[in-house]
Amino acid sequence: MTSFCLSDVMERAKYSTNTKYILLFIIVCLVISLALERIPDTYRKFMPPYKSMLMCSSQISDQTITPLDNTKHFMVSAFMDQRVKGFDIRIISIFRRDSIQPLHCLFCCVDHLSDTTPATVLVHSDHFDFPYGATDVMCQIPHNCNATHVTLMPHTMRSMNPMWLPLRNKKTHEKYTSFEFNFTVCISALFGGYNNVLQFAQTLEIYRLLGVGRVVVYNNSGGPELSRLLHSYSQEGLVELVQWPIHNYLNPSHGWRLSVHGGDLQYYGQLVALNECIYRSMERSRYVLLNDIDEIIMPYQHDNLTSLMDTLQPQHPNTGVFIIQALVYPKKTTKESNKGYVDAWRQVPGFNILQRIYWEDRNDKQYHRHKMLVQPRFVEQTSVHYVLKLFGEKYKIPEQLCHIMHSVTKHLTERPLEELHLDKRLWDFKDRVIPRVTEMLRRAGLPSSEEEADE
Template sequence: MKKTKSTIVILLFIVAYFLIFINILPPKSRWVFPEVKLVLQPVPAVLTSQQSITPLTNTKHFLVSAFMDQRRTGFDARIIGIFRRDSIHPLHCIFFCAGFFSKTTSASVLVHSDHFGFPFGATDVLCRIPESCNATHVTLLTKQNPVNISDQLWLPIRNRKTHNKETRLNFTVCISTLFGDYNNVLQFTQSLEMYKLLGVNRVVIYNTNCGPDLDRLLKSYSQEGFVEIVPWPINQYLNPSRGWNFKEHGGDLHYFGQIITLNDCIYRSMERSRYVLLNDIDEIIMPYQHDNLNSMMDMLQSQHSNVAEFLIENHIFSKKHFEPSGRFHLPRWNKVPGVNILEHIYREDPDRNFYHPLKIIVQPRLVEQTSVHEVLKKFGQRFKVPMGVCRIIYIRVALRGSLKLEQLHEDKRLWDFQEKLIPNVDKALRRAGLLREEEEQS
């Protein structure tokens, strides 16, 4: 009996579809058919890494970030990592394609040439995205066909072409590493406010740790939107060096991973900033013929259109020599820790018999790999900017300590901005709770 009923239902289906096909059965038929549901397989999920440093499973390496990068023929994505240089083995790229996993592709591993002899170094991994893959995440595998792909930690791919276009910035400053409980609050505030006056739109800081006062200041600037803080807990994974020379300073990695953070910052800025300034927290790249960086770079770019890397000479202003009148020794800043840059106007001449490090302004879209003082790989030329056009103001311990005061040059360029700089510094310190009204009135 059951078999007969099943046969009748099947025959009814066949007759109904035939009648629909020849347009005899009306659309709103009184025929009732069993409901048919389409069951979809669940879309796989990926475990996105929430850290700025992600250990790579079954290796001694670490992944930092991933970016779309189609400037090199045959590759579509670039992963920035920290690799142990004596442990490079074949790796495979795999992508999450907005709903499914791609086939694996071979990875091309490029260790940066500037590693200064340390066991770990900045490394690029280039990957090819398979066709028909709208890649959103990527990771690396030690085996071509692993089990439990979804258990891997995945990096989100930045710089993907989207409809949500972020406002393009003119200038981003990349501060490579902040460590050692650094608490030079006054100089840091003055430097940030000076950069605002010069036309900088954003400052990116990679923070391992800093002093309590500077931490309050950073949070204040971050809430304002001017500073972007990237947590950089490198000391939780490696023994980072506090110096650049492996033989002298030891450790696993050059200067808290400075080269890795600078490269990461350039790629973060590639689609959102016209220029990137690479310098330290206590340095100001200062134009001397223009009132702001925008005017200076427009002039330089018009004269040197194919330049990717502009080299800026570093000049030391000794912090042991003070401007004698004391006009900028402001009592309200006495309780703010740090150096007052307006009090130091005596500049050393570099000793050109020795290597004199430079800092750089780059067009990020023309840069492939950078070191601290020069770009390693680029799609353009380099140009050393004359010191009369631009130079770095670097207030620190004298590099040439044997020079006497009369052998130094008086340089009051910062004073040209003091009318706006001082009230802006006061406002920033007040906003962070580091300057009180009674101190301002003293």
């Protein structure tokens, strides 16, 4: 309302030299604006539509992390979610766990502002003891409200300038017959100037051949060369780049263990980003792969992930979470692995995963982490290696059918070659991957042997 009045004042000022008149008009505008902010919920529905919509449209957040006024909390994104009885909206958030107070949900409806409804705060059980944790705030839309945006308030009194989140996923309660993508990969989160360009490009191209149509990358601070590569892939449409400036609001941890790494929030908000990615993909992708960029979920008895899941899903119709075991592929320079060397890539930052063709046996006495391929509609909350809340069943895929190829950067144990197992599965894609990677590096302006030969 204030912005509406001020724009009117500027228009009137063009045709009036009466300063007293203009000042009086400004004062009247401010008084009306303050009065509107304090109209009780019961009567707010009778406000003229243009006034209520003006309040909604004036402060729509365009950020991925939005501070919640008068709290220590942050909103990330809001989604329609009617899978849990009694609720319509789920707001993915980051909450200070020791500072949770009663909250209320306020909706911007098509033709009015809603009454407030009480919010239910659900802090995820997996927070690794950090002060801040991934949190869901559940809201119910009031009767007769065609909601478009939502915000949270720590009390029933209106905030002067609430930040509104647009509502996404208007069809999460429906059965989908088609999806824009069969597979989406969620990568969270790039930080610390991560710049393993060659591995990133190779992994993206292999996933493309496996049937992945979209890779969502939560980017905090990638290196300069990687940023150029991501920009090229974003323009092409394979990568959906989500800026993730968590360091502007909190002191994010560089690891998952509070006692070792310190900080406010685990691993630059990894858990928050994974959950956000699942909901971001719920209407668009049949499956979502939750793994790191140094991991490839690789089928061994099928040409691609589509044929793998077309086989598994009918056998396990109520399964929404498919668990996949990881095998470690350490760096091992041998005559055989050097056949994966590509001279044109020698100046590109990062390492060549085509040379990672040996995997090592696991120690059965240790816990071995796995990752997941999920149907997002079956998932309510997830952690990194397991789902916290789901609506369906889980199934562990046999290793001989599919496993994760984990090309580690650092490895504490150096094992002799005779203790490793040769695996050249990546080479089945080599002839198609090499030209594609070389072309994407060229588009990103990164060095190649051809360019160096011309110098």
